[in-house]
Amino acid sequence: MFRGLHRDVEHTGEFIVIGLGRFGSALATTLIDMGHEVLGIDADGERVQELSGVLTHVAQADTTSPKALKQLGVADAVTVAVCIGADVEASVLTTAALSDLEIPNIWAKAFTEPHGRILSRVGAHHVVFPEAEMGTRVAHLLTGEVIEYLALDGDFVLIETVTPPWLVGQQLGETNLRRDFKVTVVCVKPESGAFTYAERDTVLGANDLVVVAGHRADIDRFASAV
Template identity: 60%
Template sequence: MLVVGLGRFGSAVAESLVAMDFDVLAVDFDMARVQQYSGVLPHVVQCDTTDPRALQQIGAAEVTTAVVCIGSDVESSVLTTSCLVDLGIDNIWAKAITAPHGRILERVGAHHVVFPEAAMGERVAHLLSGRMLEYVQIDDDFVIVETGVPAAAVGKSLGEAQLRATYGVTVVAIKHAGAAFTYATAESKLGATDLIVVAGHRPDVERFAGSV
């Protein structure tokens, strides 16, 4: 995998991929950053990724997946993505900082555009509501959250509580006090201090969390 840009986001992506045993080639234009991560990442090189010939020289055309983590320099982000598209890389992910930036990346050929700052901001906002302990957006309108048990369901089994019929959400896991999370079944009893993992469409999940 090729990771372009070793700022906070890019370095985190590269280090996580290496920890998962992926073969990662990390690239940055700034030699100071290359030196900073040379002892952390196995393969780090300095390269002007807006130059197609430079990308060819470092073997970028041989990778199947590339992640463009350049955010603040929109021109470099777009030119780098365009060069990687021209190299025929099958799977290109690109970081965007604004909606217009994201649209341009899509138009030049990025297969996936991510907005890490916006996604984190939305997640934190939901957590700040105090009703959710974890919030993960799976799709535009589908989320998974960790939350508590509504008072009306305490002491009942999931089958008896009828949470799906009432709220349109599915409880996929449950954690009793002092125990680990386990798969939820219709027989799972709901306690006042239990934590549950709920999946569903965003409005339904938010309505459910509001009842906790």
């Protein structure tokens, strides 16, 4: 799940990741793997020490303090991700402090809808709900109806699945998927080939993989029909 203003901000310089628990450390190390510079900040000295030498810079600090953030140079940052764990108060106060510093691109992790609303009100430009998103994804995978499930935002998703029996041997242009399910087949992977664009005259095989896009409720109806 995701909620945000979808602001178009061109990032420059170091990424700042505040909160180096499982989510924050995974985010920070992935950014490093992608070739970016990252400053990781946490109130826990042990967590900071664990990532010393892994991230570009690390620091132990109370991020609810605007003074501490300024001393670390956070006021000059473009993008900051607040990934603080279960301490909701620290999460909110840190986000508010970043907003006071006029950081142009603030991302914040939320646990609940009320938490997310508060983060938005105190200045977060983007709010993510990783636990809720993962729960939704795993639920779809557990049913065996889909191979992969990706939410692009709160209401639009992509799924990867094997061609359902009732579509095998049909040309996509003759299936009326848009009319009946309001979904679109984006691409197809033939059993012995690679992914390619889906065309109106594409004929689906029994073991082909298809990637389908649509609104969550429509995708759920399509997946259930599979």
